[in-house]
Amino acid sequence: MKTAIIIGGTGLVGTQLVNLLLNDQDFDKIVVFGRKSLNITNQKLEEHLINFSTPENWEKLVKGDVLFSCMGTTLAKAGNKEKQYEIDFTYQYNFADIASRNGVSEYVLISSAGANIHSPFFYLRMKGKLDAAVKELPFKKVVIVRPTQLYGSRHERRISESIGLALSKALNKIGLFKKRRPIHVQRVAEAMIESLQYYDSSVTVSSYELFGLAKFYDRNKNVYYKKSYVSG
Template identity: 85%
Template sequence: MKTAIVIGGTGLVGTQLINLLLNDQDFEKIAVFGRQSLNIKNQKLEEHIINFTTPENWRNLVKGDVLFSCMGTTLAKSGSKEEQYKIDFTYQYTFADIASRNKVSDYVLISSAGANIKSPFFYLRMKGELETEVKKLPFKKIVIVQPAQLYGNRHERRVGESITVALSKALNKIGLFRKRRPIHARRVAEAMIESLEYYDSSAVVSSYELFGLAKFYDRNKNVYYKKSYFRGLCSD
């Protein structure tokens, strides 16, 4: 039985991930760190309301078997590139660094398709920088998932996102951009959990591969699936 640590639990993927973890028999405790309460009552849930800028107040509480890092914001929501960088890079890296020092063995990070430290785009460059730096941390296993455009039930309505997702799905139906098709937040959460069993060592998982991993979730863990079968699942 394992203890999962989650940051970013109120976000689109984080919400789905916590719901899955609370119902997953492989995990006996879910320790969630965040700036606001989830307002969930469950005997497996342990909530820590923290200020990410004062790690000296909470670093000793970061203990468990796996850290799921789901934090992220938009430029519009954060108000500036500096604030977005603080949330998407600084807070996540600092927390991951502390977790690794506290002997948390596994780390699963949500990044982004196209993340590249040399990208001309701020967001993708920032994600690429985070990937580069966390790979240097002494976790036993690091899994970085790179979903394409996410969709799901958000608290706020994003009209532009709805239009883009609809357009992408239309293009996918005629065979275009299949490997970059939008992916539901629940599929990403399922794949994040399943990645801990599927990969024996560190891995970077493309959005295309996330579809296949998600289909493994809740299957018999003792069944061996060939890589060719896995690729077939990705295309469905």
């Protein structure tokens, strides 16, 4: 039995991941670090409300087998690029660094399709920089998942995002941009968990591959399919 650590547990993918892990027989303890409470009562759940800027207050609590990092924000929510960088890069990297030094052996990170340290776009460049940085940490295995546009139940409505999602789905239906099709947040969360079983070493997983990876495990039958099943 394993202990999972999660940061970003109140986000779109994070909430799905927490629920899946609480019902996963391979994990007997789920430790969530965040600024806001999940407001969940479960005997497997241990929750720590922290300030990510003061690791000296919580770094000794970061102990477990695998770290799932779902943290992230938008420029609009952050207010400026400096604050977004602090949340999306600094907080995540520092937490991963502490986890690796505390003996956590596996790390699963949500990045973004198009992440590239040389990208002309701030967001993708920031994501690419984080991807490159965490690969250098002493984890035994680092899995970086790069989903395309995410969709699922949000608390707030984003008009431009809804329009883009509808357009992407329409194009996918006629066979265009299949490898760039939107992906549901639950499927991403499932794939993050299954990646630990499927991959034997560090890897970067495309959004297209996430579709197949999420099908690797039939939770109703409690059966793992052959690795060749993962096809997107």
